[in-house]
Amino acid sequence: MKRSKINLIIAALVATLSIMACKEQKKSDHKEAVKTENEVTDMKAKNKITLHKLDGSPAYSDAVLSMDAPQSGKIAKSGEVDFSFTVKNYKLGAQTESSNTNLLANSDKGQHIHFILNNQPYSAHYEANFRKEIPDGVHYLVAFLSRSYHESVKNDNSFVVKKLEVGTNPKDTLQMDMDAPTLIYSRPKGEYAGKDTENLLLDFFVLNTELSEDGNKVRATINGDEFLITQWAPYVIKGLPKGEVIISLELVDSNGNLIPGPFNKVTRTVILKN
Template identity: 65%
Template sequence: MSLILLAVVLVSCKQQKKDSSVDSARDREMQGSMESEAPQITLEKLEGSPAYADAVLQLEEPKNTTIADGGEVNFNFTMNNYELGAQTSGPNAERLANSGKGQHIHFILNNQPYSAHYEPAFAKEIPNGVHHLVAFLSRSYHESVKNERSVVVKKMVVGPDAEDTLGLDMESPTLIYSRPKGEYSGADTENLMLDFFVLNTTLSENGNKVRATINGNEFTISEWAPHIVRGLPMGEVTIQLELIDGEGNLIPGPFNQVTRTVTLKE
């Protein structure tokens, strides 16, 4: 190889290394820019909802929650100082995913996803076994009404030789998941409400708390209140709620650690 050709090859190699270095630096800069522009998931307390502090929910039927056989069970609730089907007043109906059917009852069996009921009487399929029933009043945008009389909690024993596979202790601290749920699209993806019910305990800075892990981002909630989640990406979102003690340990109970997924669409 002539000296001239060798010199050309060396210069070309140096230029390629320089170009590669510039490209790598540019790639790192672009990656950093993309990461910095990614939305940050935040959690803040929701305020501005009417309190409904005197709202009452009562279960009238079935009178006896020990039932001979599994199958369709008729439920009938009565309520005071609360109107099913009405639109909840205030700004949150515009900010959050809101039901056009109005205020309703969230019916939850064994901490599974709730069914919403806009009439006080309805039938549900209840299988044989021992079940944990929670029903509470919900605003039109699915925020639970949180007072001692707005919720019904029952142990249901259904069928002959019903077996308690959950190991229920109806007096122990219990976490019940409510929202978010299902699919959200358009403007409803901007503000997702995180809401839950706590039974037989209170939350405080130095006592029991709820740990929320949203797409890997961990938050600690020390007040029983709904919260707004912002900055979520489109697609599948994973939410885990855990009822923990003052030292961060999971409190024993069949429902005190729950994971749900929701989907956000453009």
């Protein structure tokens, strides 16, 4: 066989093998692309943020919170103020008897009072008498009983709403109508780590209104995902990524319009760590 024919045969074999290799590579690339696409889809599904109503908490329907001091709400000067509450049919410092103590971030100090001034992040108090630093000005206090895992007790007598006037001729920059529909933010709050990042309690207080399918609602926006809440109840947020989580709550009417009020739109940031 002449050398030229041999060369032609070798060239043809090389070309055939090259074509076959390209086809196999394309098949492999396609499989890899499909695999990557599926992995992204699975990851998105895994990281989807969901909101579920929390069940299983004791109702404490007869629990009572009342404030004894300061009585009038008028405080002569800023600084440390003595607060005194009376608690009935509810035990501060006790662990709430519920499986939710294992589901949610739970305080080892037990049940307590959430003390919220001007809809700012609450301070937790495990005794009925304590001191708080209060600056000059007109302030709006909302305090309510909380289970050990920070879920508020929601009944007609479990909370206190009080206007505090501190100092001489204090200015009311907030001008809250205490008879108008009002939203008060409670949870989530602060930083979470480990197991506590899996289930975050979303909890709030509503005053002077009811939530319903065809009435007022709470619009919750969690890292850009929007949820409409039509029942005043505690909820559990699942599927949150680690890092910074931004939560916005708005009290809206039946048409989705924000209801006027200084506290009816609030945004908080919490941090989730490994």
